Amino acid sequence: MVASPHPPAWLRALLERRGPAVMGVLNITPDSFSDGGQFIAPEQALVRARAMIADGADIIDIGAESTRPYKGAKPVTADEELARLKPVLAAVVALGVPVSIDSMKSEVVAWALDQGAAIANDVWGLQRDAGMAALVAARNVPVVVMHNRDSVDPALDIMQDMAAFFDRSLDIAAKAGIARDGIVLDPGIGFGKTPEQSMTALARLDELAAFDLPILVGASRKRFIASVSPSEPQDRLGGSIAAHVIAAQRGARIIRTHDVAATLQALRVTEAIESKR
Template identity: 80%
Template sequence: MNASPSPSVAPAGSAGPGVLRTLLERPVPAVMGVLNVTPDSFSDGGQFIAPDQALARARAMIADGVDIIDIGAESTRPYKGAQPVTARDELARLMPVLAEVVALGVPVSIDSMKAEVVAFALDQGVAIANDVWGLQRDAGMAPLVAERGVPVIVMHNRDSVDPAIDIVQDMIAFFQRSLDIAARAGIARDLIVLDPGIGFGKTAEQSMTALARLDALGAFGLPILVGASRKRFIASVSPSEPQERLAGSIAAHLIAVQRGAKIIRTHDVAETLQALRVAAAIESKQ
């Protein structure tokens, strides 16, 4: 399927660098809200797949104070059961709603591992690429990001879980490969954000270790995004279903901020933003 740019929406390329800079200059970490237009995402699959529901959700997150809306049309749930879809499927889910979400005026990121889908999204005015395979799955992703000059979120991932490995060393090696790919493609280093990929290719213990040792990624000198929202590791500490993990999500995110995270990806925008603001206010009194 060939995706044509929308004639009414300017491409995001020239605005991308400024978008990331503005987000990182916020007095508290930026909050990225999750918008899944999928039938099978682990926490809210099917709830927002209809265009009117997706738009309503986007408007609600904006009212709650979201800084970025992260829209995805393929479940990349970090557990078994997600059904891979084609680029055609993703585009079919995005086409009825993406331009309207962008038109709401808040920066939008596209959560996709397929360069074809990301290209379409950028043509609709999306500002940021969010690749859950860190530029290592689709060979066309890094050249596309470089050509468009947009920020990219590079997430750590693994094809399988290995409880025996040092997950932090694995992340460091993965990110070095991703950064090498980015450099060869010509992606400006100041447009790259690292994401430890909480829950992806990790045991519950490894996810918690990744959060506890998040500051080890500071050696790269790049901003860090953390999305621990409603992840299964929380249930390993306190048995719960995804919708019952708000408190655990906030605890994980506050620790992530203490360890250096600058962007927090969450399903629960208002509650997360309140927690971040209160924590920042208390810290300012030291």
């Protein structure tokens, strides 16, 4: 199957509007760093998805394996990931908002796309599962390519590492036949990075404009916030909003957040104030 030359209409509409789109996080896992276990029951997950849509979420990002960016996440098999998704995904898709499947396994992504998921979100940027790029190309779906590292290196120039990583991912995508304008880049805040490197990635986010691709940022409740203002994940709303407002000002077109209503309000107020300049 030949890749579509353009992203789907729903994604184009979101990316072309004035403010960034908001992606709501739905973790159906027992061990996600911020909300593990809260929404693993299907009825709780569906209530959460409905609430985020009511709050203004443009996309729901659903994941069934913790990819928490710190030590402690427990890898699960594809069968276990699918067992968590099967009672939930089709019902979330039926709510009518585009659904992103957050998985590093092509087998899981393929099943989710069969159920109506509209975008693949790969936290290893097409570089971990050898079948992911071919799947994305064959299904003609957009893909979020996230920067990641197996280990943290405080001495690293994180922006150089990110650029090299994205170059590799884009080469893999091109060879698989994925249309370039169906790709969204994610700097992977917190993943394989020190808190200082995460903040550098946010501060210098506009450098990723060199790739001429839309940028997604998910800084919600991440640990770098606590390095500035000591806090537990559930108490990092203010820091999350600050990071996301800065990300939007530096070009992010999609903001991934646990706190949809507050984030959307902050983005809209920022835009309204800026419009008066």
